[in-house]
Amino acid sequence: MSELRKLTFGYLGLLALLALTVASSFFDLGGFNVALNLAIAAVKAALIAMMFMHLTGTLPRLVVAAAGLWLVLLFGLTLIGR
Amino acid sequence: MSGTESVAFDTPQREQRADTLAMWVFIGSEAMLFGGIFLVFLIAHIDSGTAFAAASKHLSLPLGTFNTAVLITSSFTMALAHTLALQRRWRATVWALAATSLLGICFLVVKGIEYSREISEGLAPVLGLQFRYAGPDPKHAEFFFGLYFAMTSLHALHLIGGIIVIAGMIALWRTANPDNRLHRVEAIGLYWHFVDVVWVFMFPVLYLINR
Numbered sequence: 001m002s003e004l005r006k007l008t009f010g011y012l013g014l015l016a017l018l019a020l021t022v023a024s025s026f027f028d029l030g031g032f033n034v035a036l037n038l039a040i041a042a043v044k045a046a047l048i049a050m051m052f053m054h055l056t057g058t059l060p061r062l063v064v065a066a067a068g069l070w071l072v073l074l075f076g077l078t079l080i081g082r
Numbered sequence: 083m084s085g086t087e088s089v090a091f092d093t094p095q096r097e098q099r100a101d102t103l104a105m106w107v108f109i110g111s112e113a114m115l116f117g118g119i120f121l122v123f124l125i126a127h128i129d130s131g132t133a134f135a136a137a138s139k140h141l142s143l144p145l146g147t148f149n150t151a152v153l154i155t156s157s158f159t160m161a162l163a164h165t166l167a168l169q170r171r172w173r174a175t176v177w178a179l180a181a182t183s184l185l186g187i188c189f190l191v192v193k194g195i196e197y198s199r200e201i202s203e204g205l206a207p208v209l210g211l212q213f214r215y216a217g218p219d220p221k222h223a224e225f226f227f228g229l230y231f232a233m234t235s236l237h238a239l240h241l242i243g244g245i246i247v248i249a250g251m252i253a254l255w256r257t258a259n260p261d262n263r264l265h266r267v268e269a270i271g272l273y274w275h276f277v278d279v280v281w282v283f284m285f286p287v288l289y290l291i292n293r
Contacts, residue, residue: 011158037286052161067110
């Protein structure tokens with residue numbers, strides 16, 4: 001049943017992060033609102049990937065890293081070109 | 083009773099590993115699709131930030147927050163289905179899958195309520211509908227709502243696809259042997275969690291612009 005406990009903790013963590021991101025939107029943090037929201041979203045995505053999707057094993061991680069690299073290129077080159 | 087679904091694999095374990103890798107490659111390609119539309123949104127947001135922030139305030143934060151919680155819960159029940167399938171508790175697995183698809187339907191219903199509200203307020207520049215907007219910079223606000231409808235409907239289409247696959251899986255449940263069941267649950271689970279991750283990014287990007 002430790003697996004169930006792990007999933008429950010992951011789930012509660014995700015809900016807490018959702019509450020945090022919504023709460024933060026009621027405070028004006030200057031330019032940091034967007035950065036904070038995106039950072040929280042990234043933590044949530046990592047939680048889902050590790051706890052729910054069991055992102056283990058070399059090959060799946062390589063695929064994720066490759067997708068991440070292409071997204072970095074897509075966003076990076078577009079923003080540099082502006 | 084065990085076996086592979088495809089003759090290409092000697093053992094269920096090999097089929098399982100190939101399946102998992104293929105799902106991750108598929109998810110990677112899906113990330114490119116959503117990445118492209120997120121990039122368009124980002125550029126437009128940089129160019130007309132104040133118009134986007136004003137337009138974003140017309141979306142329903144309570145409904146969006148509720149829907150995010152619903153989708154996170156559906157991911158939890160999907161992860162539960164996988165854990166139960168690993169323990170070969172099949173009846174409970176089917177219940178968890180059914181709960182997941184019901185939560186998915188709940189998300190779509192709430193999304194539909196949001197859409198109908200926005201359409202009645204004249205905020206939907208889609209399907210030839212008239213766009214009426216009293217706030218500042220209506221031209222860029224219209225672009226915001228165009229992107230909002232494009233992104234959320236693309237996400238909703240993915241959710242509908244997931245619900246159909248879960249329904250098909252439950253329909254074919256009796257004819258599938260334990261190994262088939264396990265790797266089907268794992269494959270649809272990966273897809274479902276990915277669709278959840280997409281929403282996890284879409285929600286702050288669309289609903290929480292400098293509120």
